[in-house]
Amino acid sequence: MASAPAAPPSPAPVPAPRSSRGRSTLYRGTEGMWSWVLHRITGVGLFLFLLVHVLDTAMVRVSPEVYNDVIGTYKTPIMGVMEAGLVAAVIFHAFNGIRIILVDFLAKGPRYQRVMFWVVIGLTVVLMAGFLPRHLGNVFGGGH
Amino acid sequence: MTKLDATDLPAPRARRTTALRGGANTELIAWLFMRISGVILLVLVFGHLFVNLMVGDGVHAIDFAFVGGKWSEPFWQVWDLLMLWLAMIHGTNGVRTIINDYAERTGTRLVLKSLLYLAFVVTVVMGTLVIFTFDPCPPGSPADLLPSFCAA
Known part of the structure; x- marks a missing residue:
């Protein structure tokens, strides 16, 4: 009749799933992924600010007093710091967009995408180094 | 049963004559638009930030008179x-x-995109109207809040 049930298979060593940490894929956790993540986050942030910015500028149609009151909130220290973040987001998004175009259209673009990400970061830092002293001087210093 | 002849099948790499959905390939147009508009926006936005935040007193100089001065020129x-x-x-x-x-x-997609397109229409229509119906010298406003050319 039926033979004795086969012994349960001995726990064969199952290979551990690939760790999500570490460089287990070409993409995850590397420059390409962070470029994509930052592009999305800065993009959504800039779009939301754009809606607010068109609305606050529309106050020029109400009266000079109302517009000056609203734009006055942009000159406070807290808003001044947020503007610096906004400008940094604009610069990163702009240069990273150029990087995306080069990756798409240049034959050697994909090969240099990682280097180009660091060029984008470098350009952002350099332009911010030029902008920050001027802007923070206007916000915190005299300039009134 | 009709016999499927090998010649009935399109060649593997044949160009699809019609797009997946719709006539024109809207996703291709959208993809291309992002790249072309992105380059133009880099120039426009960097120029906007430079003139409004870097030159002179930067953000401190922005008020009704500043905006009135800019929008009295067709260039801006x-x-x-x-x-x-x-x-x-x-x-x-x-x-x-x-x-x-x-x-x-x-x-969810339908609701979110409806809100998005509503925000698009409202913002673009409002912004366009503001640029073209703007009066830099509204009557009855204190002269010190207006661009200097209003006094003339």
């Missing part, structure tokens, strides 16, 4: 109008892409 009207339209289309298409990526239910 066209600059800001182009920036408004391109940035709104570019941003709306970007957010549309993100909604398509993350909103998995059809109803």
Whole structure:
């Protein structure tokens, strides 16, 4: 009749799933992924600010007093710091967009995408180094 | 049963004569638009930031008289109008892409995109009207709040 049930298979060593940490894929956790993540986050942030910015500028149609009151909130220290973040987001998004175009259209673009990400970061830092002293001087210093 | 002849099949790499949906390939147009408008926006937005935040007293100099001075010149009207339209289309298409990526239910996508397109229409119409119906010298306003040319 039926033979004795086969012994349960001995726990064969199952290979551990690939760790999500570490460089287990070409993409995850590397420059390409962070470029994509930052592009999305800065993009959504800039779009939301754009809606607010068109609305606050529309106050020029109400009266000079109302517009000056609203734009006055942009000159406070807290808003001044947020503007610096906004400008940094604009610069990163702009240069990273150029990087995306080069990756798409240049034959050697994909090969240099990682280097180009660091060029984008470098350009952002350099332009911010030029902008920050001027802007923070206007916000915190005299300039009134 | 009809016998399927090998010649009935399109050649493997044959160019598809019609797009998947719709006539024109709208996703290709959207993809191309993001790249072209992105380059133009880089120039427009960097120029906008430089003139408004770097020159002179930067953010401290921005008030009604400053805006009135800029929009009395057709150059800045066209600059800001182009920036408004391109940035709104570019941003709306970007957010549309993100909604398509993350909103998995059809109803959720429909609601989010309806809100998005509503915000697009309201913002673009309002912004365009503001640029072209703006009066730099509204009657009855204190002269010290207005551009200097209003006194003349």
